[in-house]
Amino acid sequence: MAELDVAKVIRRVRQKLQVSQEGLSRLLNATKGAVQHWERGRNRPDLARLMALRQLCPPSQERKDLDALIREAQAQVSPYAMIKTGLRPPATKAKDFEELFPPQGLDVLRKENQRLRKQLAKLQATLDKKSQQVRILEDLAKDLQSQIANLRAGAPAAPAASSEESPQQVGQ
Numbered sequence: 001m002a003e004l005d006v007a008k009v010i011r012r013v014r015q016k017l018q019v020s021q022e023g024l025s026r027l028l029n030a031t032k033g034a035v036q037h038w039e040r041g042r043n044r045p046d047l048a049r050l051m052a053l054r055q056l057c058p059p060s061q062e063r064k065d066l067d068a069l070i071r072e073a074q075a076q077v078s079p080y081a082m083i084k085t086g087l088r089p090p091a092t093k094a095k096d097f098e099e100l101f102p103p104q105g106l107d108v109l110r111k112e113n114q115r116l117r118k119q120l121a122k123l124q125a126t127l128d129k130k131s132q133q134v135r136i137l138e139d140l141a142k143d144l145q146s147q148i149a150n151l152r153a154g155a156p157a158a159p160a161a162s163s164e165e166s167p168q169q170v171g172q
Helices: 006-017 021-027 032-040 047-056 061-077 079-085 094-100 103-153 167-171
Strands: none
Touching: 006 021, 006 032, 006 047, 006 061, 021 032, 047 061, 061 103
């Protein structure tokens, strides 16, 4: 089978969907620049985005090309996918371990794992910050409800001015 040109496949799929690069970027939760890089062949979309693009694409030759790209991406990430899809025969000896688990596949997994850990840490930090903001807002809401209840009951909402202040200081 001939090597697929990722850039051409992505461009053809986008044109088949009749969306702009910006529109495709929004559909795939990517940046417009990322889509431009994919279409120029500078980068490749990750497996998740290829799968999402496949779901958007109606049955056609473009979808078959996407399926082939997905199989290639799976083979890079998981050597088992290569065995299941028949791209490579299963290993028969222990020395074939390196063939089953090529270093670049493990490197891809490690990099992806590291990227996901960083993203998870950022999301956790954002969640913690938002939770803290929610707690602050809840405390403020309780204080306001307390002040409203005190005003309705006729009690002063805020502490009264100190009795040591003279009437002139209060009036100023």
